[in-house]
Each structure stands twice: as structure tokens, then as C-alpha cells.
Amino acid sequence: MSAGSTAAPARTGRERFPRLELRAGRPVVAVDVGGTLTKTALVDADGEVRAVRSEPTALGSADALLDQIARAVAEAGAGSPDAPLDGPVAPAAVGVHVPGLVDDTRGVVLLAENLGLRDVPLREELRARTGLPVSLGNDARGAGFAEFRMGAARGARTAVVISIGTGIGAAVVVDGHLHDGDGFGCELGHMPLLLPGRDGPARCACGGASCLEQWASAGGVARNYARATGVPVTGAREVFEAAAAGDATAAAVVDDGVDALALAVAQLATVLAPEVVVVAGGLSRAGDALFVPLRERVEAMLTFHRRPRVEPARFGDGAGVIASALRADELLERHRLEAAALAGSPVDGVDGVDGVDGGGW
């Protein structure tokens, strides 16, 4: 595709990228590291997502992954045969999201089993390799940040974004601040949920006896159905379809998943009183088959609580790229504000240490 300014929005897979609302207004490179594929994009100063590329993630060592990201960053700025630019663009920062336990503040990947990473100071290593400031974060928190800034949670001060795929991740924003708990927060998939009179369907990979994701992740729903029937399925979609077609076992498995999710949402509503709970990831594509009973059951569990809106996410597969670009831009904006403050210039008010403006959007 031509990368000219009049070209159609960039696409990767089925994703169509909106123009991103950058605050610093400088080009950035967005990197979304997945367990299988790594996507890279150049986002220009106008917020247009360009030069989107996808390649198999370099697994095996931290060095291999770092080299791959550094090369992708260099190529994104230069354009490439399959993602040409009008001319070379010098990115001002890099945003990276990875799956796993990530201490966003220190820029350290504490544990990413799929990637074979443990205690890797990825942000500093990548800064050394690229010479650019780097923002590093957990992928589910990133996806939530994208929804919070530009998606289904836009305008809220307090919101939860639950990403449901093979597992379950989450982003929690309280009063405009993305909470990370030094890397250990928002691990909603491993919220222990002992449904009344019920054992968990299987022990979780984390060792937990009854974690939310054993009941309600797309992977959990598929496994629970296969375990109950002896019939393997390719994913949760098949189970939802079977339930809609009258398969009582499938309906019971889906029912358990919705119950578990409703319980988690009700607990979040009790503690955080979010204005909105956004459901992202593969399972959100179940549509009304998920959202109608989920809303009903959340409503039935709550009494005096503030009711959160329960909404599907705006962004799909491209959320990681969008999030990485927005976090890189946020980093640049913070640097700009800090530099302006040091120089004694008046700066626009900023509400929140993350540079997340709590009220204006």
C-alpha cells in the first residue's frame, strides 16, 4: 500500500487503524510482541499508522528478541520493501508491549514464559540498542490503555478493561491512573473464584484451584466443554455456537463462564466502582450471547453499588500497536512537560503521573 498521506488507513489482518490522537505530535515506533507474531508500525507525527509489519517473534533468548525489535525499529523509520514510506522518518520514541508480568515503571519484564524471559530490563536494553526513549508495558494493560484513551472507556475516570482470549488479562484505571502494582496488579485471570458448592474445573497453570480464567477465558470454555463431552473443539466460538444450537452441555459450560465473569465484575464494581467495564479479546466477539446474560447477572448481583456499563472493546487485533504508539507518545509528552517545567516555562496542566489527563477526554 502507498504510504502517501491520502492513502487508506493502514491495515494489519482485519484491523483498520484510526488516526491516533498523539499529544507530543512526533513520530513513534509501536511494537506489539506476541507469543507467535510481533507487529511493528511507524506512527507519523499526524498519528497515522503506517508501515505495519508482522513477523514471527524471535524466541529463545532475550538477546534474540532485543535484536529483532531493534532491527524492526530501524526498518520502520526507513520504510521497507513491503511497507514503503515517502522518505525516511526519524522516530522520537519506541513503545513496546509484551505478554507477561511486566513492571511498567522500572521497564522490566519480570516473567514472560511464552517468550522465555525472566527479569529482563528490556526498556534499558532497547534504549541502548536504538538510542531512543522506550516505553515498556504489559499487553493487557496496554490494550486497556488504548480503550481508555480512544476506545470504549473513553471519557471515564475509573474503568476496567478485561481482555479475554487464551487467558484473561486486565487493565485498571483509577482516577485516570493506569494501575500496575509493580507488575503484579490486574492479573484478573488469576482472581480466585470459588463458585458456591463448586470446585474449579481444573487446576490453573499458576497453581490456583479455581482461577477466573479456568472458567471464563476462551481457552477455559473450550477445555471445559472438551472435558465434559470428550469432544475436542477448536475454541470457545464452537462452544457458544453449540449452546445456541441447543447443546445443553455447551450451554452449561457457557453459563459457568458467564457466572464467573459476572462475579468478577461485581467484585470489581464493589472495590473500584468503575463507570465502565470493557470486555476485549477474542471472547468479546461472542456479542449478545455474552453481553446480554453478563449484564443481567452483574445487575442481579449488585445492590447499592454503582452500576458499571459493560461494553465490548472498540479495538481488536490492533490494540497492541495502538497502545504502544500511545504509550510512546505519552512518554514524549511527559519529557516535554518536564523539560518545560525545568526551563520555567508555563505548561498546560497535567493531571496524573502517567501523563493521563483525567478529565479532558
Ligand SMILES: [Zn+2]
Ligand atoms: Zn491461575
